[in-house]
Amino acid sequence: MPWQKQLIHFWIPNIFEFKGGIQTYSAFLVEALQSLYPDKKYEVFLKHDTCSSPDFSFLENTRFHFAGSLPLRFRTFFFAAQILTNSFYKKPNLVITTHLNFSIAAYWLKRSIGIPYWTVVHGVEAWDIQRPDLKTALQHADRIISVSKYTRDRLLKEQQIDPAKISLLPNTFDADRFQIAPKPEYLLKRYGLTVNNSIILTVARLDKTEQYKGYDQIIQALPEIRRYVPNVHYILVGKGSDRSRIEQLIAQLNLQENVTLAGFIPDSELNDHYNLCDVFAMPSKGEGFGIVYLEALACGKPTLGGNQDGAIDALCDGQLGALVDPDNIIEIAQTLTKILQGNYSHPIMYQPEMLRQKVIDIYGFDRFKQTLKEITQTLK
Structure with a gap:
């Protein structure tokens, strides 16, 4: 029929x-x-x-x-x-x-x-x-x-x-909803940051069943990143049953001044959070695809994912961002450090408008x- x-x-x-x-x-x-x-x-x-x-x-x-x-x-x-x-x-x-x-x-x-x-x-x-x-x-x-x-x-x-x-x-994804914009002043004020902070962002559910998202690895990589990027700050957006464990990890590594657990944010603030960051990172090893990568790219942000799951697709085998071994803390730290310092070797990572157009054309x-x-x- x-x-x-x-x-x-x-x-x-x-x-x-x-x-x-x-x-x-x-x-x-x-x-x-x-x-x-x-x-x-x-x-x-x-x-x-x-x-x-x-x-x-x-x-x-x-x-x-x-x-x-x-x-x-x-x-x-x-x-x-x-x-x-x-x-x-x-x-x-x-x-x-x-x-x-x-x-x-x-x-x-x-x-x-x-x-x-x-x-x-x-x-x-x-x-x-x-x-x-x-x-x-x-x-x-x-x-x-x-x-x-x-x-x-x-x-x-x-x-x-x-x-x-x-x-x-x-x-x-909705390209009209996710747009390139300056760092929002109200979020800088909310999190006690300035435009001089180098901000890493992850948006993920903090559920005990979804620890594969890779936020643990970023937190463990922060002491090494901080050696070269002293003003680094990690914002982890999301709520869930894994929060208390993450808080303990942050305390163990003495990273209270470098990490913000933002918890739940309304959808109306998601675009602003992408624009707040200098790099979006989710070194997952269990993601089927990861729409968040597309949303971050639509905001023109350098993006990092894992090389063992669907992030390979989302980042087009590295054409749209950096792919790392999600179990290698040193590699994650080194790659994020290079990205934040502006010297990661990639043809379009630091060209926001081109990143946005590419991800729209493809996805x-x-x-x-x-x-x-x-x-x-x-x-x-």
């Missing part, structure tokens, strides 16, 4: 009330598909959201279903019943799941009444899969969308999947939408 006449179901964890990588990607995916095919009908099922948000614009023919108002212990059962009952009743032409776990229900739906499904794979949830039901669901998906070459290559190496079934659709929403169009046209 031609794409313009289909009913599409999206099964999504959430997009309105929490903004992680999967949530941001899911919102862009729905927006892009609606823009390409405005005559379709869309039904979006959200497991953890309770309502929509005026910050997002969707077509009038999009209907939302929310399961987030239920207690967590009942939510999974209700969400599964909701998506399966609705699908049996309305028989969508395609189901798109933006979290791998939802593909299990999509597989059973396909087996029962033949509805095809796509699933999106992001990062750690698709690496080293051991569960037989997840493996089966992946193998029977009609299309697997990978957000990075790194995740695609790991999936092909670890699972028995036909390479022709996997399409690459990298993350995107902007127009490119995202064009790639999605090519995927859908190939599969007509």
Whole structure:
């Protein structure tokens, strides 16, 4: 059936009330598909959201279903019943799941009444899969969308999947929201800093399950960086269960004057925080892609990531920033020192406008939408 006449179901964890990588990607995916095919009908099922948000614009023919108002212990059962009952009743032409776990229900739906499904794979949830039901669901998906070459290559190496079934659709970002600007005076005042401070920034969840983000390594690298850049200051934005451990590490290294744990910041301040820094750094080793790298680059900031995960994609194998061994504290310290001193060898790291234009050309929403169009046209 031609794409313009289909009913599409999206099964999504959430997009309105929490903004992680999967949530941001899911919102862009729905927006892009609606823009390409405005005559379709869309039904979006959200497991953890309770309502929509005026910050997002969707077509009038999009209907939302929310399961987030239920207690967590009942939510999974209700969400599964909701998506399966609705699908049996309305028989969508395609189901798109933006979290791998939802593909299990999509597989059973396909087996029962033949509805095809796509699933999106992001990062750690698709690496080293051991569960037989997840493996089966992946193998029977009609299309697997990978957000990075790194995740695609790991999936092909670890699972028995036909390479022709996997399409690459990298993350995107809102270029209008993230712009080059001077260091905001109100943030300098808030953090007790001046324009002469050399500021390193990380934006990440401080969750005990996400220590792979690399903020530990930056803190451990700071004493060495401080030897050559005495005015260095590290701002770590994010909240979570790992904060107390990080505070202990800061105290052990006597870095109280050099580190600020900013905690939660509203979305309205995120662009200003990127513009506050002199380098954005997240030497992760478990990131599926890392939209934060794109946002920092859109603000024209030198950017550092790890060389063992999806940051390789985000930084285009080093074309857009520095890639380091995330387990090598000395390498992290030396690289950040060079960047802050302005003598890191890179063709465009110190050219903000060019950094911004490059990341827009490669990962902007127009490119995202064009790639999605090519995927859908190939599969007509």
